[in-house]
Amino acid sequence: MIAKIVCYTLCGLEGVPIEVETDVNKGIPSYEMVGLPDAAVKESKERVRSAIKNSGMLFPVNRITVNFAPADLRKEGAAYDLAIAVSLLKASEQLIGAQVEDIVFLGELALNGDLRPLNGLLPILISAKGHGFTRFIIPSANAREARFLGGAEIYPARTLSQVVRHLLGTERMAPLETARFSVCRPETSSVDLKYVKGQPVARRAIEIAVAGGHNLLMVGPPGTGKTMLARCLPTIMPDLLFSEALEITKIHSVAGILGEEGIVTERPFRTPHHTATTVSMCGGGNRVVHPGEISLAHGGVLFLDELPEYKRSTLEALRQPLEDGTITVSRAGGTVTYPARFMLCASMNPCPCGNYGSVDLVCSCTPNEIRRYRKKVSGPLLDRIDLQVEVDNISYDDLSARKYGESSEQVRERVNKARRVQTNRFAESGIQTNAEMGERELSEFCVLNRESDEILRGAFEKMKLSARARSRIIKVARTIADLDLSESILPKHVFEAVSYRLYDKLG
């Protein structure tokens, strides 16, 4: 008898249906798998045999053929175990009367018949639902992740025998209850803007950066709080929407770094070390294409501490995703496109010794050393960083007023307001933030009056800006105007935006 069971595999963030067909025939006993299974899939033979026996069922002593369709797609991993086991039982007539055709079976088996969780469950469920499947049996360890998918019957199972009893109708499992998404912000987070002392200029810059989705570079001597400021970025970012959370969860699920909650509720903050390779940054892998740091930072912040220490090629690889918000990676296993719309936040020292521009310390670097250090960050990359701000080491006592300890929440309120302005403005444009504006939006929403235009022209000539830098200044000015709740871009907004192009002036 032949049994056909549906299972899913992942190709990037897309689930692809795989049919597991099992034929149990008379003949010399054997157990073959065909349909391009890789080593891990072939090994499931033994897992499935043991799991079936240890669950109190019979493993047929017949000629068994398991086929995976479509046959041209390489099958990888252990996620087919449950589907193979069920199809074997069905084909060997141990599941008589059970309806299995419209159910998607997902999960890896342990030798004792327990179900083990798999990575990338959520994107599979979302794709399968899109393909019209509404009933799923999944490992119970994946239940937290799955409960956010509404409109489907999902049965979390702990063991194979539980699945069998459910299918035979002797002991039905309860379907998973759909959970409502709610953003949780840890109440007592140690990371909050109110703990950042001083740094009024940098605080303002990160507020603008978050409000408009701009990229940010902080330059300052060691130990002035650059990293601290960067860690505060997620705390002032607008709350995650469910659609965003789902998108981020999909990526994190594929990468297997999903936390306890089963869904991402906080904006990601990724800090790859400067030894990171281009592949770890952009995504890749031997055959399966794993998402890289920039995709894991999707919807959040990618923080590159000590920017000039990163490999040049790695940094240059960021240029295209910074423009497009996606990364396409090609490997032997296929070509995959992952979303990568992140906010880049980078920090660096002003010079190799770190004291350049310091009030009380003497910089011991020669101009040539400083230039060489800064040259490590290419012009095209700097061009894409809208806000470049100095983080100084002025002592807190020098600032007479003490009211700088604004908390993240207060700042976030202003950010949310500015974001709302943007959402209304871009309702028909299909973008969300000022930073994403193209030429069309620029000419529509960022009309400069004559005075502002002249200022910008003056700055353009003086600072020898590139055309891209010019449009980026206008975008930042637009965000500053939004924070100011001003309809038009005023000269003061342009001036402030210009003041954040620190490095263009260094020639």
Next chain:
Amino acid sequence: MKEYGPDEILIWLCSCTGLDQRERVALLRAAGSPERLFGDFEKYFAELIKKPARGLYKSSGLSARRKELEELLVRMKRADIFTVTVSDQEYPEALKAIADPPLVLFGKGNRELLTRKKFCIVGSRITPPWAEKLGSAVAARLSRRFTIVTGIAEGGDIAAARGALGEGNLICVLPNGLDGCYPASHAAWKEEIGRHGLLISEYPLGEGVKKYYFHARNRILAGLSEGVLVISAGARSGALMTANYAAEYGRDVFAFPYNPGISQGVGCNELIKRGAGLCTDAEDIFSAFGMHDEAIDPPVLSREEHRVLAILRAEGELHAQLVAERAGMQIYEATAVLAALELKGLAVKAGGNRYAAL
């Protein structure tokens, strides 16, 4: 066979870079005329120069020398380089007046600038941002009456060059052959100056930088000019050396004043102590030369800009946050006003979010 004149022979002599200025002059004096020296170089060399000949001149024999000279002239022509020898009409009078004027000047660009009134502006490689900005501004104004003479190094020199290049009234004196550039990162500037201003050097094509060439170059800087302005100089700075040469040649010396304790300004303050003119403005130099430059219209300032500028002038270098506090503004308002002042050329970022008025 083509006969070479004294000018061409001087060019050849100056391309023997193993010889120094003193030795060249001694050889010429002993021979009586360049032609005689060229014809019998080995003899005079053996008599006068107590150095092994190897490396000083490439090949012996008149025909070899002729060939060398011919190649030299072809290369210079190809690189579009002109020469002015010490006997030429064009040779700057002021430079001729010094004890050891270069026998030949190699030049590229607008040679007319050589005969104009010249003023030298120099600064050390590490120059604070305000001094660079102010130096540029002074150079820009002076360049309407003077041809600005400077080097091409980082910091003070290039700041002055940047200011004066707008008028094209600029001479840069290089411490190496005109085909090289030191620092290499200023190659684009060098091209630009060669196109709109003038590059000169006493060294032949292909000659690289040597440490003592900077000393020799500094004497040309001072020698060409009616006065020297030092915009920054540490306790031991090349700019200081230029000023010393200028004093020796009887030219006027000016310097920017610095706060005590700033290492980039120790040399400047020392010069002022020794009697150099204190310069904060192009006007100081114009008036020292009895000139008058029509005043430029001051840029139009808004009320806030006036207020912030007054604060900066009163307090010196100040952190943006403190500016905001003094002016009763929010930090972001103050940043905008400061950026406006900077674009109008009235303030400058001094690093670490601090600003200074100019």
